[in-house]
Amino acid sequence: MRQHDHEDFDVPDERPARRRAQAARRGRLAEPTRSGRLTEGERVRLAKLREDAYTEARLLPEGTDRWSTWDDAEHGPLPRPDWVVTELAAADTDLGVLKTGKEADVHLLRRGLPDTPGTLHAAKRYRSDEHKLFHRDAGYLEGRRMRRSRENRAMAQRSAFGRNLIAEQWAVAEFAALSRLWTIGAPVPYPVQRNGTELLLEFLGDDDGTAAPRLAQVRPEPDELEDLWSQATSALELLASEGLAHGDLSAYNVLLHRGKLVVIDLPQVVDVVANPGGLEFLARDVRNLAGWFHSRGLGEHVTKTDELLADLVSAAGLG
Numbered sequence: 001m002r003q004h005d006h007e008d009f010d011v012p013d014e015r016p017a018r019r020r021a022q023a024a025r026r027g028r029l030a031e032p033t034r035s036g037r038l039t040e041g042e043r044v045r046l047a048k049l050r051e052d053a054y055t056e057a058r059l060l061p062e063g064t065d066r067w068s069t070w071d072d073a074e075h076g077p078l079p080r081p082d083w084v085v086t087e088l089a090a091a092d093t094d095l096g097v098l099k100t101g102k103e104a105d106v107h108l109l110r111r112g113l114p115d116t117p118g119t120l121h122a123a124k125r126y127r128s129d130e131h132k133l134f135h136r137d138a139g140y141l142e143g144r145r146m147r148r149s150r151e152n153r154a155m156a157q158r159s160a161f162g163r164n165l166i167a168e169q170w171a172v173a174e175f176a177a178l179s180r181l182w183t184i185g186a187p188v189p190y191p192v193q194r195n196g197t198e199l200l201l202e203f204l205g206d207d208d209g210t211a212a213p214r215l216a217q218v219r220p221e222p223d224e225l226e227d228l229w230s231q232a233t234s235a236l237e238l239l240a241s242e243g244l245a246h247g248d249l250s251a252y253n254v255l256l257h258r259g260k261l262v263v264i265d266l267p268q269v270v271d272v273v274a275n276p277g278g279l280e281f282l283a284r285d286v287r288n289l290a291g292w293f294h295s296r297g298l299g300e301h302v303t304k305t306d307e308l309l310a311d312l313v314s315a316a317g318l319g
């Protein structure tokens with residue numbers, strides 16, 4: 001039962017005469033209400049107690065760095081994997097840097113309710129500092145439209161505001177690309193959320209926080225190499241079927257997680273039909289990735305890059 005139910009129904013009415021007398025007294029003496037009879041000192045003490053209780057309730061669980069940002073973020077596609085932590089009472093802990101890059105820093109982040117192991121994420125934070133220049137700002141954006149011209153101007157002038165907008169644009173673009181590709185079953189990390197310039201992604205790695213290696217760091221046996229190439233071509237074909245090229249594909253932007261290739265780093269994904277250089281981006285992706293396989297000993301009669309490119313062109317509807 002709510003507390004005021006008790007007051008509403010169980011306490012007998014005060015008699016009208018008494019109420020009138022009280023009202024008169026209040027008017028004459030300007031006497032405050034019952035709670036107002038507290039001395040100033042008591043009032044201050046009570047207010048402080050209430051404030052302390054409030055602050056205490058909002059105190060972060062020990063060892064954590066912030067409350068979960070889930071509520072304010074753009075969320076990943078449905079159906080949501082069951083490991084995604086959606087409780088607002090969860091907190092985030094930054095477990096350190098996985099990698100600092102030219103355009104973004106990737107941190108290991110744990111999100112969970114107090115006293116639970118929580119879930120690991122890769123937190124990719126785009127940087128907007130003055131010295132960083134996106135090597136991807138140029139040709140990639142052709143064929144994409146931005147409507148708001150005030151923001152276009154800010155970005156062109158690269159004011160602090162503009163730089164932050166550019167960084168956020170890349171975060172938005174990568175989140176959209178990951179969401180779209182995850183939905184069609186492409187091997188990409190599940191995009192959990194985007195908030196400003198930060199993406200939270202499924203962490204590819206072990207429970208102890210060791211990240212999956214980049215393809216560039218591994219030396220697979222011949223059998224495995226062939227299997228990995230076949231996984232790579234399937235991924236490229238899926239992208240092409242969506243009319244997309246990765247745009248910066250290489251053995252550095254592919255992770256090897258439990259025997260599976262996972263494609264990462266997709267902010268510059270290219271719409272090969274709208275972008276006048278679409279075909280060249282597609283060809284370069286194939287060249288770069290096949291180049292690594294060749295360097296590890298896979299024969300060109302296996303990779304057959306000309307045939308692959310022709311397939312991708314037709315899958316993308318360009319041929």
Ligand SMILES: Nc1ncnc2c1ncn2[C@@H]1O[C@H](COP(=O)(O)OP(=O)(O)OP(=O)(O)O)[C@@H](O)[C@H]1O
Nearest residue numbers: 099101102103104106122189201202203204211265
């Ligand atoms: N989901 C993930 N799980 C585990 N590790 C990840 C994940 N995403 C990124 N990383 C690690 O962070 C590195 C950088 O990520 P990414 O390539 O997306 O960012 P980047 O800033 O473009 O980096 P670079 O400039 O090196 O290309 C990756 O090479 C990988 O080691």
Ligand SMILES: [Mg+2]
Nearest residue numbers: 101252253265
């Ligand atoms: Mg990268």
